[in-house]
Amino acid sequence: MTSPPLPDPCLLCGRTDGRRLDAVLVCAWCGWRVGDVPDHDLPRPVIEVVYYIRYDRRVKIGTSRRPRQRLSSIRHDELLAFERGGRDLEQARHREFAAIREGGEWFTLTPQLGAHIATLQTVPDPWQLHARWIAEGLWM
Template identity: 50%
Template sequence: MRYASAWLCAVCEWRHGDLVDQELPPPRVDVVYYLRYADRVKIGTTANPRQRTAAIWHEDLLAFERGDRRLEHRRHVQFADERFDRTEWFSLSKRLRDHIETVRGGIEDPWDRYSRWVSEAVALQG
């Protein structure tokens, strides 16, 4: 939003260009992630997606969904028919692909959505 004094984010109200106070502890933002490798998708959860996605062999980060282990478990149950054995890997079926598209909500880069969630969480801390 444009004000006479500066541009502000309409969601988190941080002024464009301002740096977050480094003394604030980083907020915890739990996400369910969807990673694709070939025709498989890993559905997992983490509070540190950069570290977690770097540790898993994958071709594409398809989406983030805000949630913790409970949401991850619901997704595992929801897509149980597509599951490979007892792993967190699932066949990339049309049903799972449609779900991922819904989760993405038209956002091209999942990291953009994650950055917004972190900004919102920081704004609530301050």
């Protein structure tokens, strides 16, 4: 079964692939409902994330309210995953992986850390998950 294209690019993320959710056509990328118009006068919801980025065989576990801006300022090879949460969750992850800490927020990419990251990779691109969280925040 193929996904129906959206009649116009999604008003939230700009993608054009759609999917049916019950009787409603939604953006397949972010989940925004076709026909709903985001109120651009309202501020976008703040979505705090814990991010996992890889540089060589090391992983940085950090947090940000503006991940695009933050990640553009950090040298890395790959964005591995996002986890919804803020400073408390980030600190919990730092404690969880303290034995493999290389310094600061950088950790050795071990099978244990890789397995944790794999549990967070529920969609192929972490930015898709972030877009869905933004869409959900606008509906509330």
